Amino acid sequence: MNATQTVQAIQENIARVIKGKPQVIEMTVVALLARGHLLLEDVPGVGKTTLAHSLARSLDCSFKRIQFTSDLLPSDIVGVSIFNRQKQAFEFMPGPIFAHIVLADEINRTTPKTQSSLLEAMSEAQISVDNQTYPLSQPFMVIATQNPAEYHGTFPLPESQLDRFLMRLRIGYPTPDEEKKVLDRPQGLHPAEELQPVLAAQDVLDLQAQVDKVLMEESLMDYLLAIVLATRQTELLSLGVSTRGALALSRAAKALALARGRTYCLPDDIKELAPVVLSHRVMLARGQGLRQRSSEQAERLIRDLVESVPVPV
Secondary structure (H helix, E strand, O other), rough: OOHHHHHHHHHHHHOOOOOOHHHHHHHHHHHHHHOEEEEOOOOOOHHHHHHHHHHHEEEEEEEEEEOOOOOHHHHHHHHHEEEOOOOEEEEEEEOOOOOOOOEEEEEHHHOOHHHHHHHHHHHHOEEOOOOOOEOOOOOOEEEEOOOOOOOOEEEEHHHHHHHOOEEOOOOOOHHHHHHHHHHHHOOOOOOHHOOOOOOEEEHHHHHHHHHOOEEHHHHHHHHHHHHHHHHHHOOOOEEEEOHHHHHHHHHHHHHHHHHOOOOEEOOHHHHHHHHHHHHHHHOOOOOOOOOOOOOOHHHHHHHHHHOOOOOOO
C-alpha cells in the first residue's frame, strides 16, 4: 500500500469504534505522522480515552496507560533506580513512559511537578534519571486527555507543557444517529479491544520519514510565519505563538498533505490546521474572556487572524 492507502486503513480501523468523527480521527493520525503529541480536551464521557485506545490498537506497538491523580509522583511515570543486593548496584526500573504510545489520562488531575516529568520525554524522546539518559522507543507519542479547566480538582497545564503538544482537539458530542449506534453496541467488551493492528512500528517510522520529504514552497513558509507574527502583534493576545509552534504547524501541514495523497503543501493545509495547532500556545489578553485562556475563544481568534493574512497565489 502507498502512504495514502495506509493512512486510510488506520482511519477506517479507528472509525469502527469512534463513530461520526472523521475529522478528529484524521487529525489524530496526522499528529502521529508528524511525530507530535496530542491533547484531547473535552467534557467527560465523549470518547477521549477510547480514541487513544483505538489508535494504539490499530498499531502493532507497545501501549501504556497512566491514570493521572493528585498523588501521582514523577517516579511513577519515568521509573526509579532500585538497589540490587545480588549485584551490589542500582538498577533502573523503567516506568510506563517507556512505550510507543502513552495515554496520559486526565493529565490535569495531577500536580505541576508531576506534569513536568513529561517535558523531556515529549521534547527529546528520552528520560534522564540519576545522571543517566535512557532513549525512548520509536515511534513515541503521548496522547493526553483532560477535562476543561473549570472542572473541580484540576491543575491547569503550564504554557511550557502545552507547547509540547502538536495539537489540541475536542471530540464533541455525537449526532443522535451515531449515539444510537453506540448504545446498540454490546456492553461487555471495551470497543477498542475488538480492533486488530493494521500497521507495524516500522511502517509508522517509514510514513514519518516520508513526511520529511513533503515540499513546502518558500511562499508558504512566509505565509505560515506571517500567521505566527500576527499572533505576536495583536493586542487581543498577551502571549503569541513560539518558534516551536511555527515548526509544529509546518510539520503538521506536511503530514496532512501526505495523508491526503500529496507530496507538496497547499495554503489550505495551513489554514485548516492553524486553530488546532496554535490555539493552545497562545494566551488571551485580560478582558477577552471569563478566563485568561479560553480554548474555544482562542480557536476563533486564530481563525480570524488567519483570515486577515493574505494567501499566497
